[in-house]
Amino acid sequence: MSDEWGVRLKAYEGRPAAVAGVGKDPVNAPMIRHWCEAMGDTSPAYEGPDAVAPPTMLQVWTMAGLGHTGQTGHTGETGRTGRTEAYDELLALLDEAGCTSVVATDCEQEYLRPLYPGDEVTFDAVIESVSERKTTKLGTGYFVTTRMDVRVGAELAGTHRFRILKYKPAHQKPKSRRPRPVVNRDNAGFWDGVAQHRLLIQRCTGCGTLRHPWLPGCNACGCPDWDTVEASGEGSVYSYVVMHHPPFPAFTPSDHAADAAGPYAVGLIELAEGVRIVSNVIGVPYDKVRIGMPVQLEFHSYDDELVLPVFRAREAVS
Template identity: 70%
Template sequence: MTTPGEPGRAAGAAEADPLYGRLKAYEGRAAVAAGRGKDLVNAPMIRHWCEALGDTSPAYEGPDAIAPPTMLQAWTMGGLSGHADRSEAYDDLLALLDDAGCTSVVATDCEQEYLRPLRPGDEITFDAVIESVSERKTTRLGSGYFVTTRMAVRAGGRLAGTHRFRILKYRPARRRGPAATAVRKARDEEPVRELAREQPGRQGSRPRPVVNRDNAGFWEGVARHRLLIQRCAGCGTLRLPWLPGCNACGAPGWDTVEASGEGTVHSYVVMHHPRFPAFDPPYAVVLVELAEGVRFVSNVVGVPYRAVRIGMPVRLEFQRVEEDMVLPVFRPLEQVTGGAG
């Protein structure tokens, strides 16, 4: 719905920001046309969803089971191979933003409307349209554009629900908060071992971690080459990543312990897709089990992705990936101790 004066305002904004005018031309174009769900609505996926969320509602079990309404988008996902009927318009829009320096992305909100329940055996079809592109906005993350898509999801040809999804594609702002200050201080006081050549990806366009009041202490520790683990003041449970409260007893108080840096690769995946300007697939993303018993997602440096193995002993190191950004990574322990590599 438009309001009086909106077309004129949009025209004025497009004149002031030529990129916005180009982006605005994508509104109304198809993002996916005549898409088809890769699987019928099915009981195993419903069970996995309910187990992951701890939802024990009897409505999702038995011969009369329905799918949880919030699974609406799950039945439309294309997986690694994508959808054959995907329109090029959405990809072109994102590429235009990438070229303008808006290489980072964050999902901002999602709205769903449920019109009728989905049941095992339903065949899903859908269409998606680029609903709107905002004027350039400046946020704490950076400056960019909000892009909204709207999807109509059908089961057996009948409309079952709608899904509206909004992202912010932005150019990251230079951090000026406590975490950034800590990074600069650490850079000046302690030389960082340069490992950028061993880290998958290319420098200069790396997505930036979101630093907020709940995790700022973690990133300040990283800037000082310390991997800090939260410890509940109530029950002593360790937790990583950081949370505002204990997930074991609910207590809000906490202090920290510093990780020794020793760990093993608990699990890993090799990323082939999606391609992103900051990374050069294929590369391994690892889940490291630290000696303290918590697990941490990172990268293993110094070896090709094919050499990464479950159970591989690793040692923590800190890598500067940009002038004001340091990340914790891991190196195979045999390289650290001088063994065969």
């Protein structure tokens, strides 16, 4: 890539990325409920006759949904996203420059007006900036930032800035070690427990509420003090997805389905204690995993340093 690409890309700054987009659904109680259940948010502000939508759902109301067939235009079903030819041209130009891979890097949101069930959302977006050429561990490419203005009628409800990196992948020697979890001061106790083959759940000493993942304070009463209880290891599959990805050198085939090169199941496991944890479901083929399936905690050592909790289907427990 040469500086010529940067000049051509910069020319797209200020051009529209979406025009007259229309939310596929109005703000509605079922989607709010599903969001709150998935996030574990029990705030009373999000239910009842005076409910508002969680502010962090701002982008949700602008999404086109799965299976949509059109991206551009301004009328009809294919035009509901309002996506412009200028944005498509920018992405095509980046592809031409060899930046064929993409990763979302971050987003920023500003909330100006509550959204209520029944509100019809419209939106416009602009290509706010295209960075100079950057070299990252992933590869060399450009950061593209779009700013979306979300409205109800003529009233601005919020703004959503979304940043992606379009890059040419670096040619790196594959690492043999499995990726490490991010350990910080808030979750170090959890990983210390895992290293000892103990699954520890935080418990608020103020109200007794159990919580996972680990947090610096209680999301029920706000108390910063806590202790832990050890999970029994029994649970069931609350929900799951099947992951499909190309073979990755750090993952080697074994009895553990999460290590296999092919598809594997990632479950949201509801523990007997009432909290939920994301982990792999092992011991049965991925297409045999079912919601409600009983599972049992196991700890698997991947190398001299890394131990992870996984859950084996009880029908596969000997």
